[in-house]
Structure formats: C-alpha cells, structure tokens
Amino acid sequence: MTAIRLPTAVPTPGTVLGAAPHRAEDAAAYRAGGGYGSATGPEELLAHLAASGLRGRGGAAFPAAVKLRSVRDRGGGPVVVANGEEGEPGSAKDRWLLRARPHLVLDGLARAAAVTGAVRGYVYLSDPVAGARVRAALAEHPPPLPVEVVETGHAYVAGEETAVVRRIDGGPALPTAKPPRPFERGVGGAPTLVSNVETLARIALTAARPRLRDAVAHGTLVTLSGAGAAPVLTEVPSGTTLRALARRHGVPDAAGALMGGLFGGLVDARALDLPLEPDALAAAGTALGCGAVRFLGPGECPVGTAADAAAHLAAEGARQCGVCVSGTAAVADALRALTSGRADPDTGDHLLRWSRGLPGRGACGLLDAAAGLAGSLLRAFPGPVRAHLTAPCPVCAATAPADGTRRLTVPVPETAPALAPPAYATPPASPAGNPLPVPKGTP
Ligand code: SF4
Numbered sequence: 001m002t003a004i005r006l007p008t009a010v011p012t013p014g015t016v017l018g019a020a021p022h023r024a025e026d027a028a029a030y031r032a033g034g035g036y037g038s039a040t041g042p043e044e045l046l047a048h049l050a051a052s053g054l055r056g057r058g059g060a061a062f063p064a065a066v067k068l069r070s071v072r073d074r075g076g077g078p079v080v081v082a083n084g085e086e087g088e089p090g091s092a093k094d095r096w097l098l099r100a101r102p103h104l105v106l107d108g109l110a111r112a113a114a115v116t117g118a119v120r121g122y123v124y125l126s127d128p129v130a131g132a133r134v135r136a137a138l139a140e141h142p143p144p145l146p147v148e149v150v151e152t153g154h155a156y157v158a159g160e161e162t163a164v165v166r167r168i169d170g171g172p173a174l175p176t177a178k179p180p181r182p183f184e185r186g187v188g189g190a191p192t193l194v195s196n197v198e199t200l201a202r203i204a205l206t207a208a209r210p211r212l213r214d215a216v217a218h219g220t221l222v223t224l225s226g227a228g229a230a231p232v233l234t235e236v237p238s239g240t241t242l243r244a245l246a247r248r249h250g251v252p253d254a255a256g257a258l259m260g261g262l263f264g265g266l267v268d269a270r271a272l273d274l275p276l277e278p279d280a281l282a283a284a285g286t287a288l289g290c291g292a293v294r295f296l297g298p299g300e301c302p303v304g305t306a307a308d309a310a311a312h313l314a315a316e317g318a319r320q321c322g323v324c325v326s327g328t329a330a331v332a333d334a335l336r337a338l339t340s341g342r343a344d345p346d347t348g349d350h351l352l353r354w355s356r357g358l359p360g361r362g363a364c365g366l367l368d369a370a371a372g373l374a375g376s377l378l379r380a381f382p383g384p385v386r387a388h389l390t391a392p393c394p395v396c397a398a399t400a401p402a403d404g405t406r407r408l409t410v411p412v413p414e415t416a417p418a419l420a421p422p423a424y425a426t427p428p429a430s431p432a433g434n435p436l437p438v439p440k441g442t443p
Contacts, residue, residue, distance in 0.1 A: 002092050002413040005234040005248070007219070014212035016201045016221055017235045021100055024133055026418035027141040030103035033208075036141065040207040042114040048210045049203065052217035058083060058159070058196030059263060059289040059365075061278040064203065067193060070183045072116040074191035080118040081168065081187065082109045084125040084197040085152060085159035088261025089312060089409040090292035092233055093221040094197050098123075098130035100415040101201065102137035108200030110143045111207050116193055121147040124164050126154040127412070156316035160364045161194040163318075174318045175364035198291075220276060220291055223410055226258070227251040227297030231410040236276065243272040246295050255296045256380060260289025262309045262408075263369045265376025266302055285376065294408065301395040302381040303388050306373050307335035308404030313370045315405070324362040327354060328370040335374070336401065338385065341392030348385055352378055 004021045006012075012019045013034065020029075030036065040048065050065035071078045082105050086094040098105060109121050121143070123134050134149055150168050152158050158173035165186045167173035186192020195203075198221055205216045218238040222245065225231040229250045236245065246254040256268040264287040267274075274280055281287050296302055314332035319325050331354055337343040344350075355375030359368045378385060387393070 002223070002231040002233055002411050004096075004413045005232050007235040013209055014205060014215040015219060015235050016097065016101070016104070016198060016205065017233075018101060018104075021096075022414065023416045024099060024418040025101050025103060027103055027137065029418070030101075030107070030141075035103055035107050035204065035208060037208055040210055042111070044210075045111060045203070045207050046115050048206050048213045049217075052206065052213040054199070054202055054206065054217040055278055056196055057198035057202070057220065057291065059260065059287075061288070064195075064199055067183065067195070068112060068115045071118075071191045071193040074183065075117070077190050078116045078118040079187040079190045079192045080109055080113045080116060080121045081164060081192060081194045082106075082121070082123045082197050082200050083159055083161070083164055083194050084123060084127070084130060085154070085164070085173075086127075086290070087154070087156040087159045087316075088263070088290050088292050089405060090225055090258070090261050090294050091223045091290045092231070092410045092412045093223055093291060095125075095127045095130050095412045096233055096415065097197050097201060097221075098125060098127065099133050099412065102130075102134045103141060104201045104204050105197045106134070106137055106141070106143055106147070107207075108197075108202070108204035109147065109195075110145065111203050112193055112195060112200060113145050116191075118193070119145065121145055122168055122187070123147060123149045124152065124159075124168065125149070126152050126158065129412075133417075155318075156313070157318045157364050157366055163364070164194050165192060174320055177363050196290075220288070222276070222288075222291040222293060224249045224293055224295070225410045226294035227254060227300065229295075233413050238277050239275045241273055241275055242267075242293065245276075245293060246272060249295060251295045251297060253298045255298050255300065256302060257296060258294040258305055258309060260287045261292040262313060262373065263287060263289040263365065265369075265372040266296075266306060266380050267376070268302075268380040271380070285379065292410070299395065301339075301384065301393055301399075302377060303335065303338050303384050303393065304396045304399055306377040307332070307339045307396075307401075308407055309373050310335045310370055311401075311404045312408060313366055313373070317366055318364070321362045321367070323358065324367040327358045327361070327367055330354060331358075331370045331374050335377075338388040339393060339396035339399075339401070341388070341397070343389055345389060347389065348378065351375075351385075
C-alpha cells in the first residue's frame, strides 16, 4: 500500500496534501479551510499565477498562466476539463487527489472557468472511486457552471490531451494528430483548457491564499517507489534534490532512478544531485513529468528496469501509428533480449539508432518515451549494457519477466470517505413542523 508523508517545509494551507490526506474532504471542511472563497478575482488570479510561475503538473510543465490566457484569448465559449486520468503506472497522485480533495479540484476548475470565460466543464477520469467522490462533491456544492463527469477506460495514452477531447466528444480515448491543439479546437470544436487536476488544485490554493502563491507554485506532489521500499506519496518544494528524496524514501545508496513515470527515462547516481525543477532536469536530459520517481536500489539492474518499462509501453500503445507499433515493440524486444542474455551483438547500436530516429514520429508521446528510455539507458548505464551483451545477468535471471508491469505499478493511498454528518446536525422536524429541540449537553 502507498503511504502518505506530510510535507515539512510548506505551511499546510499552501499544500495540496492538506492536513488530513487520509480522509476525503467534504464541502464544509473545504470551506472551513478557506476554499470556495471569492477574495481573488479572475484577472488578479491570472496575475498571481503568472508571477508565481506555476507550471502544469500533467507532465509537460507548461506555464499555467500562458495556457489559461491562450484559451481565454480565443473566445468562442471555451470549455474547461479537469484531467484526472493518470496513465503512468508509477503515479498515484491524481487519483488520490480526486478521491481525497475533490472540492479543491472543482474549485480550481471553477476558477479556471472564470479566467477563461468557459461556459461548461468536465472532470475526466477512469477511477470509479474518484468518480463517485467527484459526483458527491458536485451534489454537495454545485459549481457556478455545468460540470459533467466523463469516465474512460484506464490506459497509458487515455490522458493525453487530444485523447481527452476525443473521448469527451464521444469517440475513443486515443490521441489525434496535432495541430489543432485543444486550446485551438477542442471539445465540440470550442477552445478547450485540458488541465491536470494537481494544476487546478494549485490554482485554487493560489486563489484562496495569494500570499502563499510562490510556495504553492513551487511545491509538487511526488510518488516515490522502487528499491524494495513501500511506495510513498508526498509533497516537496521544487528545489529538493533527488538525493534528498531518495534518503527520505529510505534508499540513501540509490544507484539511479526511473524518472517522470516512464517518460523521463533513466538517470544514474550522479544525477541524484539535480533539483526537482523542470529546466534543470530538462538540461540534464530527463524530466519529472507527472512526479513519479522510481529509485533503483544498489542491487537492481537498470537494464531490467528499462525492459520492464519498455514492455509496458509496447503493451499500452494505441496501435494507431505504424512507426509506434513497430518501433516500441523493437525497443521492448531488444531490451528483453538483453535481460535474457540472448541479445544480438549489434543491439546497442540498434537502440542508439532508435533513440535518435523515433522521437516525434508518433501522434503522442508514447513512442518518444520508448525512444527516451533506450537513449537514457545507453547514456546513464553503458557499462551494464555492455555486460549484458557478453554474459547473462544474474539479477535479470532471478527476476520474473512477467512481473514487469506489477513492479512498476503503485497503488493509490487509502482514503476513507468523508465522515457522515452527525445525526444532530439537521434535526428532523417535529410532527408540528418545528425543529425538535437539541438535547442539552450535545457537543
Ligand atoms: S504514438 Fe503510439 S501510442 Fe501514440 S497514438 Fe501513435 S500508436 Fe498510439
């Protein structure tokens, strides 16, 4: 089970985890914490978001204010979408957020609607527990615009923004070629903001407490796993180093990490001194993506981890683009051959060629992830790759290949439903139509 670790460096009102992350928050608790207030108007909020530099948390780290402005400036009855479909197997934050703090996300969606002038909204998800909590939250506190919950099947590519639009419009949850991007033509042809649910939560927190805007913008939810330690969902300031995270995860001697879910590829131990900042990570050839980091323990094999990840990608491909079907399968097969000690001597050359030639050739980022995985393995762990070409790897031999996806998958942390209101909160009417008296001494 995934544990939740409360942050230590950010004041609780400025965190997405909040003070009670193990229980679903109802509307009363959310309002008591400052939610659904109207102190910050749309223009002022947009200015705060621009000043704080809030980046999107779905993976691309695009500036939130720029995205909001792009949709607003196109006019034409925009649409806003809270995207809670979490395709990365190592990430649990979006489903946790929808289950535990649905009002925070819905408040952020309403704020984004106010900024963009949107006329309707959607919450897009695949997790049935999250769906039930969001529907209950919508009934408890109806938003200022019509909001519909749209469910989809869980899949790696189902949360890609064009797949989101296609599914809401009644089609399959599969990516389409770009342009147009959703901000140009999205749901029903209208300009559409597709925003990750954590991004929306941070927009709501900024609106409620503009003085904490920088802490809100520079905090991030991370899902930590790997190295035999129990998975953890926590929240840290963005300058935190990977090494500090590894220590907090109980892996002080981590040999590297699989970054961004599967999207950021592999890094070795030298990269552990990098801060969790999009630009620093990009300069080092990696990415935090959705905030999922899987550490490699000192005894783990990076080739085996890459093979697990590539096999997952090959199985999850949407089979729309021929180059993706053949390219992802080729990367996965080559890595699997390395782990079994039966790789062709040219395998390293093939992987290098694919890592350079495949990116950008599919309709979505899945093919890029497979290519990035191959390239990052060669860059970060050239010695182990060479060793796998000359002799079978004892670690890989002892690891069941069929368990690859299970090894990468992180469960959602437990969150109990919101407490039912005590019976005395709404006293039943007396036969005469008057409220029954509350007994003295009732707390
Ligand atoms: S790149 Fe791959 S996963 Fe993405 S749309 Fe094309 S076939 Fe599907």
